[in-house]
Structure formats: structure tokens, C-alpha cells
Amino acid sequence: MSFINYSSREINCKIVYYGPGLCGKTTNLQFIYQRMNPEARGKMVSLATETERTLFFDFLPLSLGEIRGFKTRFHLYTVPGQVFYDASRRLILRGVDGVVFCADSQLARTDSNEESMENLRMNLREQGYDPDKVPLVLQYNKRDLPNIASLAELHALLNRRNVPEFEAAASTGAGVFETLKTVIKLVLIDLKRGRRQ
Amino acid sequence: MSHGNFVLREPEYEALLAALRKLLTDAFARVVFLVDKDGTLLASAGDAAGFDTMSLASLAAGNIAATGGLANLIGEKEFSILFHEGERDNMHLSVVADRLILVVVFDRRSSVGLVRLRVRQASARFNDIMAVALAANDAETEGVEELTEADIESLFK
Numbered sequence: 001m002s003f004i005n006y007s008s009r010e011i012n013c014k015i016v017y018y019g020p021g022l023c024g025k026t027t028n029l030q031f032i033y034q035r036m037n038p039e040a041r042g043k044m045v046s047l048a049t050e051t052e053r054t055l056f057f058d059f060l061p062l063s064l065g066e067i068r069g070f071k072t073r074f075h076l077y078t079v080p081g082q083v084f085y086d087a088s089r090r091l092i093l094r095g096v097d098g099v100v101f102c103a104d105s106q107l108a109r110t111d112s113n114e115e116s117m118e119n120l121r122m123n124l125r126e127q128g129y130d131p132d133k134v135p136l137v138l139q140y141n142k143r144d145l146p147n148i149a150s151l152a153e154l155h156a157l158l159n160r161r162n163v164p165e166f167e168a169a170a171s172t173g174a175g176v177f178e179t180l181k182t183v184i185k186l187v188l189i190d191l192k193r194g195r196r197q
Numbered sequence: 198m199s200h201g202n203f204v205l206r207e208p209e210y211e212a213l214l215a216a217l218r219k220l221l222t223d224a225f226a227r228v229v230f231l232v233d234k235d236g237t238l239l240a241s242a243g244d245a246a247g248f249d250t251m252s253l254a255s256l257a258a259g260n261i262a263a264t265g266g267l268a269n270l271i272g273e274k275e276f277s278i279l280f281h282e283g284e285r286d287n288m289h290l291s292v293v294a295d296r297l298i299l300v301v302v303f304d305r306r307s308s309v310g311l312v313r314l315r316v317r318q319a320s321a322r323f324n325d326i327m328a329v330a331l332a333a334n335d336a337e338t339e340g341v342e343e344l345t346e347a348d349i350e351s352l353f354k
Binding site for chain 1: 205234
């Protein structure tokens, strides 16, 4: 749910990076953090285990400048991807304005991608959203690795809504900003339209 | 739960700020923050300059959400008050007006009992202001509705 403060002329939106464990959600945020102008981003908060696995969430606030006199702020969150952290994922989806689904392109992760997409749809529904209407972008990550599924296969498996999709290698940054820009645009277009329900 | 936009207009924002300032004084607090449950900072009073307010807001919301999850597991709706005690500073978090989190940071000049009392007294005020804010929320969101594709594109130039 976007928060618009007319007094301070601010628009705040929440974007969640979702996907199976080790697909590169945190790596996306780390790359954005490293490459953004320090004035345009806040501190990155990572609630992770000692082995650097996301325990609760990562958080990165971005300020992208003004439109029509409104400062725009985007709060990027990741969810913990591991199956047993489902309760945490549901909490982080609360109030979401847009989702990036980060898929792991490796063939061995096909089932995990599909399971995570189903989990996303179920959790969105549980939070009262229509999973077919929430602004969504797909990112097929790890395109730089061997033994990966083809784009057509990933599209057929995951992109039943036919939303924008991008190839990426988040460890080198390829596709990271394209994904981010697209989800931000979708969120703002959705904001302009007003209520989704 | 609605997933439309939450619009806060100037009169309600000023009223929230005034209520925060009163709470700050009455509770002898260092700083008070008002955060929504989605993790966005709405307003603050006191010496907020030394704080990373964005991180504070997201972590406060995460804290309330996580303890809310724990509450559900034992059949409670939520734990509406949390208290964290530090060596110098303490933090009192409470849910007000259903959707907001009031964060009070205080040191030894105050006490958890006083803070709890003042927060309880201030809650009614926050409820009233939010009722007005939410009633006005369906009004036109001028400016935002006029956003064009070109405006959105301009963010990325």
C-alpha cells in the first residue's frame, strides 16, 4: 500500500524481491546498494544468519528524485527464500506495492522456482491481494552459469501473466537495474490508477 | 484490508506531529517516532537527527510483525506493546490506531511506567486523528492521478 504524505510531499512504495533460496535476491539489493549514488540510498539492513542466509529480510531504501513535486521513495525488501521461513515471507509481503520474482535459471532449480511462484501467489492471496493484479516483474537470474533452462522454458513455467521479464546475472549486475526500473514504473502506474480493489 | 493508497493530508499530519510533541514532553522521552505497520516513517519528534530513521521504521515494523506472528501461534491477536531495555537507552513500541506503531526512545530521565502511562493517554488522540485521516483517504489524490508516463520516465534520466 503506497503512502502519500501531502504535507511533506512524499510518495513511499514497497517493493519485495521474492524467489527460492539462493536465487540472488540479496545479491540484487547488494548490487543496487553498491552502484547507487550514496545520496539516493540509505543504509542496507540485512537480518541474516551467520552463514549469510537471509533470516528475516534485507531492506534498502532508495530516493529517486521528484515527480510533480513529490519526492519518491522506494523501500526494497527481500524475503528469506528457504521453504521453512514461510511465516516471515507472509509478514514481509504486507503492504507490498510491487514484486520482483527472482528465478534461479539452473535446471536443477526448476522445481524450486515453480514452488516459490506458487507460494508467492498463495501468500499474496492470503494477504488479500489478487495475485493476477499485483505489479510483477520476473527476473531470470544466473544466466552466466552452465546447465540453465532456456528462456522459453522459464517463461512457460513461471510467466503465466506475461509480465515483463529480464535475464540477469546479479553477481555482475547484468539485468539488475533493468528489473528495478521496470518494477518501479509498474508500481507508479498502479499508484496513478489508484485502488486495485 | 485495503491495498489502495494511504493519503496523509497536511491537517492530519500536523495533528499527528502535535500529538507526538506532546507525548515527547509528557513522557520525558528522547525521541518519538510514528511508523506504519508496513515500515514507513510517518513523523517524528525530538532529536531524530542521530538516528537512521528509515532503518528504524522498517525494523520496528518487522519487530511488531514478527511478535504478532508469535502471538498468533499462541492464539493472541497481537502483542501490542514491546519493551527493549538497553544500557543507556530503552525503546517502547506499541500499536496505536490499529495500523500505526508508536516508538518511544527514552533514557534514565524517564521510566517504563511513565512511558507506558503517557502512551496509553496519547493513544486516544492518535485514534481520533487516524479516524479523520482514513475518512478523508477516499478523496481525490490530486497530483498523483495526473502522473504521466513521461513523469515516471523522468525519474530515470
